[in-house]
Amino acid sequence: MVDLSDITFYVMIVVVIGGAVAALESKEIIYGAIGLAFSFLGVAALFFLLDAPFVAVFQITVYIGAVAVLILFTVMLVREGRWMHDSPGRTGKLAGVLTAAALALSLILAFLASKQLNSSEQSLPNGFNLVYIGQLISGPEAPILEVLALVLAASILGAVMLAKVDREDKP
Amino acid sequence: MIPLVDYLLLSAVLFAIGVYGLVTKKNAMRLVFSVELMINAANINFVAFNRYLFQDALGETIVLFSIALAAAEAAVILAIVVVAYRIHDDVNVSELKNLEG
Numbered sequence: 001m002v003d004l005s006d007i008t009f010y011v012m013i014v015v016v017i018g019g020a021v022a023a024l025e026s027k028e029i030i031y032g033a034i035g036l037a038f039s040f041l042g043v044a045a046l047f048f049l050l051d052a053p054f055v056a057v058f059q060i061t062v063y064i065g066a067v068a069v070l071i072l073f074t075v076m077l078v079r080e081g082r083w084m085h086d087s088p089g090r091t092g093k094l095a096g097v098l099t100a101a102a103l104a105l106s107l108i109l110a111f112l113a114s115k116q117l118n119s120s121e122q123s124l125p126n127g128f129n130l131v132y133i134g135q136l137i138s139g140p141e142a143p144i145l146e147v148l149a150l151v152l153a154a155s156i157l158g159a160v161m162l163a164k165v166d167r168e169d170k171p
Numbered sequence: 172m173i174p175l176v177d178y179l180l181l182s183a184v185l186f187a188i189g190v191y192g193l194v195t196k197k198n199a200m201r202l203v204f205s206v207e208l209m210i211n212a213a214n215i216n217f218v219a220f221n222r223y224l225f226q227d228a229l230g231e232t233i234v235l236f237s238i239a240l241a242a243a244e245a246a247v248i249l250a251i252v253v254v255a256y257r258i259h260d261d262v263n264v265s266e267l268k269n270l271e272g
Contacts (some may be wrong), residue, residue, distance in 0.1 A: 009173050013181055020185055023204045024192040036204050041210045046178070052224045053237075055231050059214075061236050067207065067245045074249045075200055078256040096195035104187035118176055132228035133235070141232055148239055155243035158236045159250035 005049055010047070015042035033075050037068040054130050178219035186212040199252050199262040203245065210241045 015038055020037030040063040062145035111117055137145055185208055187267050190210045192205030223232025 003172070008178070013214045017184060017240050020188045020208050023208070024188065024196065024201060029198065029200055032201070032204060036207065038213065039208065043215060046181075046215060047218055049173070050178070050218050051236075052222065052231050055218060055234050056233055058238055062242050063207075063211075067242055070245060070249055071200070071203065076251060077253060078200070078262055087175070087201055091251060093195055097253065099194050100187040100191035103190055105185055107183035107186070108180055111176055111183065117179065118174070129228040129231070133232055136228060136232045137235075141236075144236060152243050153240060155247050161248040162250040163253050164249075 010044065010048055012042045012045045015039070016046070030072070030075050030079065033068065033072050036071065037064055040064050040068060051129075054133060175219055175223040178215060182212040182215040182219070185209075185215070189259050197265055198266075199255065199264050200248065203248055203252070203266065206239065206248075214238065246256065 007088040019035045019037075019042060021033045023039060027031040038061065044056045044064070047053075047059055056171060082127030189205045189209035189212065192201055192208070195255055196202055196205065217234045217237070218228045221228065252262055255267055258269060261267075
């Protein structure tokens with residue numbers, strides 16, 4: 001008895017992990033940027049599966065619409081032939097694989113050993129909770145929203161000031 | 172119905188891939204990719220815990236804030252990469268040592 005959402009989940013696992021591996025290991029870095037966009041899309045599909053449609057649409061809009069496109073433009077701006085071969089050497093690669101494997105193994109063992117996470121009495125009925133999000137954002141979490149607006153404005157201003165080309169030599 | 176642990180395992184694997192990229196890669200763009208992957212793994216955890224263990228939508232609200240912060244952070248990092256490329260003609264992070272003492 002296989003549910004459609006189960007199939008979607010396993011397909012999206014392949015998309016997310018495959019996109020992440022392609023982002024880090026592809027030969028051309030621009031293909032890596034596209035793989036990263038696919039990984040973001042898979043995460044958005046996971047949000048849909050988790051009954052969070054608003055977050056999923058926000059993820060598509062901001063990550064795929066803004067961040068992935070920004071990364072693509074930057075890759076095209078700074079792309080060059082000789083920076084493809086950033087091979088870390090065998091020792092560095094082994095160290096990276098060992099670190100990541102140790103971290104993943106400890107996390108996975110901890111998750112599998114936890115009693116509460118594996119109990120069957122979870123999965124609360126959680127309807128369409130857009131109203132809750134609205135009440136939270138306009139109510140108790142409103143100061144965070146204000147500070148976040150300031151941070152966004154400051155970071156965009158800083159990015160523009162950093163990347164601005166000085167043209168003092170021209171009239 | 173997919174159990175909660177499956178989502179947690181997926182996000183652990185995604186986080187480990189990000190850590191692997193941060194440790195091994197020298198290219199600044201690949202480091203940006205790794206950081207974004209790790210942020211996504213954390214967001215999956217937030218939404219999964221909110222869906223399975225709590226009734227309210229606080230986790231989803233936090234993820235909304237987190238996505239906006241990640242966008243701001245990506246803008247600043249990419250501006251720094253562009254400036255470093257303009258100065259050094261390279262984005263290999265082991266070549267950028269102007270601030271090294």
